[in-house]
Amino acid sequence: MVTANVIVSTDDNKLVSVAREMADRMGLPFAVDSGVYGLALHLTPDRLELVQTGPDAPGPVYVDFVEGAMGHRRKHGGGRGQLVAKAVGIKKGFIPTVIDATAGLGRDAFVLAQLGCRIQMLERSAIVTELLRDGMQRALQNDEVAEIIRRMSLEVVDAKTYLVSIDASQRPDVVYVDPMHPERSKTAMVKKEMRIFRALVGCDEDDSALLQAALGAARKRVVVKRPRKAVTIEGPEPSLVYEGKSTRFDVYLV
Numbered sequence: 542m543v544t545a546n547v548i549v550s551t552d553d554n555k556l557v558s559v560a561r562e563m564a565d566r567m568g569l570p571f572a573v574d575s576g577v578y579g580l581a582l583h584l585t586p587d588r589l590e591l592v593q594t595g596p597d598a599p600g601p602v603y604v605d606f607v608e609g610a611m612g613h614r615r616k617h618g619g620g621r622g623q624l625v626a627k628a629v630g631i632k633k634g635f636i637p638t639v640i641d642a643t644a645g646l647g648r649d650a651f652v653l654a655q656l657g658c659r660i661q662m663l664e665r666s667a668i669v670t671e672l673l674r675d676g677m678q679r680a681l682q683n684d685e686v687a688e689i690i691r692r693m694s695l696e697v698v699d700a701k702t703y704l705v706s707i708d709a710s711q712r713p714d715v716v717y718v719d720p721m722h723p724e725r726s727k728t729a730m731v732k733k734e735m736r737i738f739r740a741l742v743g744c745d746e747d748d749s750a751l752l753q754a755a756l757g758a759a760r761k762r763v764v765v766k767r768p769r770k771a772v773t774i775e776g777p778e779p780s781l782v783y784e785g786k787s788t789r790f791d792v793y794l795v
C-alpha cells in the first residue's frame with residue numbers, strides 16, 4: 542500500500558473544530574481549505590469527501606448508499622439473481638456470513654448485506670475507512686437503508702493479519718476479496734474513483750498472501766472479484782468461475 546500525503550480540510554467555519562479533531566485522531570495535517578494540496582479528506586456540511594486538486598483532477602469521492610448508483614442498484618439490482626449472490630453461495634435457506642477483506646467504499650459489502658448477509662468489513666487504509674464510516678452514518682438516517690447497514694460492521698486493519706488471528710468461532714462462511722488490480726478496467730470501478738484510489742492506496746501487490754490468509758479463515762469458500770480478463774491471483778486454481786460482462790468471480794471452495 543502506498544501512503545500518499547493527505548490533509549484534512551474544510552472551508553466551513555462551523556466544521557473547523559470537528560475537522561481539526563479528525564486530523565489529530567488520524568495524525569494528518571489540517572488546513573482550512575484544500576486548494577494547494579494534492580489529496581484532502583474534505584469535510585462539508587453534507588458529507589466527508591476525498592478530493593484531489595490540480596489540473597485534470599477528478600471530482601470528489603464519497604460514499605452514498607442511499608442515492609446515486611448504490612440507490613439505483615438497491616431498487617433495481619436483481620436480488621439473488623446477481624452473479625455475486627451465486628458466487629458467495631446464497632441459496633434458498635442459506636445466507637452465508639461474510640468477511641469482506643478489502644472493504645474499499647463498501648459497495649460490494651452493501652450489496653451482500655442487502656441480500657441478507659451479515660458482513661464484517663476490513664480495510665487497511667484509515668482514510669478509506671473514514672469515508673466508509675461517514676457513508677454508513679449518513680445511511681443510518683434513512684429507515685429502509687439503515688436496516689441493511691446494521692448488518693455491516695467495519696474495522697481498520699490489514700486483513701492478512703486479522704484473518705490469521707481469528708479463532709474458530711469467528712470464522713465466516715465466506716471471505717470476499719477484491720484487491721486493486723493494476724489493469725483494472727474502467728467499468729470495474731468508476732474511473733475517477735479508480736484514479737483517486739490509485740493515488741491513495743496504490744495497487745494491492747500482496748494479493749497472493751491475502752488469498753492464502755483468506756483460505757485459512759473461510760469455512761466454505763473464498764470469492765475473489767477480478768476484472769473479467771485479468772489473470773487469477775497467484776496461488777491455487779479457482780474451483781469455480783462466474784463470468785459477467787466486465788467482472789469475474791473466482792471461487793475457491795475450502
Ligand SMILES: C[S@@+](CC[C@H](N)C(=O)[O-])C[C@H]1O[C@@H](n2cnc3c(N)ncnc32)[C@H](O)[C@@H]1O
Pocket residue numbers: 642643644645646647648649650663664665666669698699700701719720721722742745751
Ligand atoms: C478495489 S478496492 C475494493 C472495492 C470494494 N470491493 C467496493 O465494493 O467498494 C480495494 C480496497 O481493499 C483494500 N485492501 C487491499 N488489501 C487489503 C488488506 N490486506 N487488508 C485490508 N484492506 C485491504 C485497499 O486499501 C482498497 O481500499
